[in-house]
Amino acid sequence: MATEIITTDDLREFKLELIDEFKKILKEHAGTPVKKWLRSPEVRTMLHISPGTLQNLRVNGTLPFTKIGGVLYYDYQDIHKMLTENRVHNSRNFDPILK
Numbered sequence: 862m863a864t865e866i867i868t869t870d871d872l873r874e875f876k877l878e879l880i881d882e883f884k885k886i887l888k889e890h891a892g893t894p895v896k897k898w899l900r901s902p903e904v905r906t907m908l909h910i911s912p913g914t915l916q917n918l919r920v921n922g923t924l925p926f927t928k929i930g931g932v933l934y935y936d937y938q939d940i941h942k943m944l945t946e947n948r949v950h951n952s953r954n955f956d957p958i959l960k
Contacts, residue, residue, distance in 0.1 A: 898927075898934045907940070918943075 899907070904924075905915055918924040919933075924943050927934045 897937055899937060899940070901933050901935075904935050904940065923947075 896903075901912070901915060904910075905912060908915075910918075915924075919926055924935060925939045927936075
């Protein structure tokens with residue numbers, strides 16, 4: 862078995878390559894949750910809403926869900942889509958307090 866000598870320059874180059882790989886991985890997964898499917902308590906915590914508000918989102922069809930054995934699951938992508946589609950852009954004529 863041949864022996865290979867590693868220099869400090871080799872280690873420095875390896876470190877830079879490793880850091881670049883970590884940055885690439887973090888950029889690809891930035892902002893995405895670890896889990897694809899979230900349960901009701903997780904969704905309520907994420908959106909800072911009450912159980913009643915989450916139920917209203919289900920009942921009026923704003924937020925799709927899947928029910929398995931009495932447990933409700935929400936797809937993270939559906940939550941993201943709901944937030945994006947309901948985004949309100951500021952305008953001079955819009956005042957949510959007056960409406």
